[in-house]
Amino acid sequence: MNTAIERDTNIDANEIVESSTRHLSRKFAGIYDEAYIRPIVVESYKSFASAKIQTFVAVFTTRFAEDRLRALAKIDGKIRNTMPSVLFVCVHNAGRSQMAAGWVRHLAQDRVEVYSGGSDPGREVNGAAIEAMNEVGIDISNEFPKPFVTEIVQAADAVITMGCGDTCPIFPGKRYEDWALEDPAGLGVEAVRPIRDEIRRRVVELLNDLGIETK
Known part of the structure; x- marks a missing residue:
């Protein structure tokens, strides 16, 4: 290095x-x-x-x-x-993965360690994603696009990809899922709201599978 x-x-x-x-x-x-x-x-x-x-x-x-x-x-x-850990990966780490991480922090509080990253990180978090999450009381404006790195993939218990599945290294014994979700890049907040809500639904299912109760 x-x-x-x-x-x-x-x-x-x-x-x-x-x-x-x-x-x-x-x-x-x-x-x-x-x-x-x-x-x-x-x-x-x-x-x-x-x-x-x-x-x-x-x-x-x-x-x-x-x-x-x-x-x-x-x-x-x-x-x-002893806390479960989850990594969310999308292409730019600017929209879907940031919203998913925001939902986990909100719904699980301090009971899950959450990471996010991108295969080709953008320069800033998507403004429409920030606005859509603000509408449900979740602030992701202080987050930032970053690459995913091998050590975080290896440390995570569950790895959730969103449109960039083949770029993640595979380690045995981990839970891998690929969530087919529309990329919010270039969309207005009206179009991002359904993506936000679908991410919430999937996050709740994931947390329940990890033994984390949500409201």
Whole structure:
């Protein structure tokens, strides 16, 4: 893994990486050291080089790197986590997978660990998806498109794809489903509402299968 940021990257990038590395080193103290964490932070930072809103790249970098480190710690047996975990993957991680993750957080609260990612991440979350979810009291405006990574796929108990099934690596013993759902890209909120509601129905079924009761 390349631990260096390219020469033409400005000094703020290095500050973001160092600040995130220090923060995560404290959070994962006794599990992973800075030498292990820094390359993951650098790689996570590079995932957001084309993000539309650069103001939040520092936050995105830290959150994504933390998700990856938590997944790695679970795989390595360094942390015990009895909660089921679910990964939602669509093409751009801007609409369907973000709405699905939002529904899980809302319906399961803190009883499920949820991740999302894209095979070709977009630059921002779909505005119509944000609006449609706001209508049902769920805020996904602080989320961000990101790639799915092998360690998160491996750590998840269930992997749900939405139109990009063959791009996900397959690990034995996991639940894989492909949900055939219309892509909300380019649609208005009126057309996104039925997609939102169908995602909710499927999420409820998934959570029930995982033993998580919903209202």
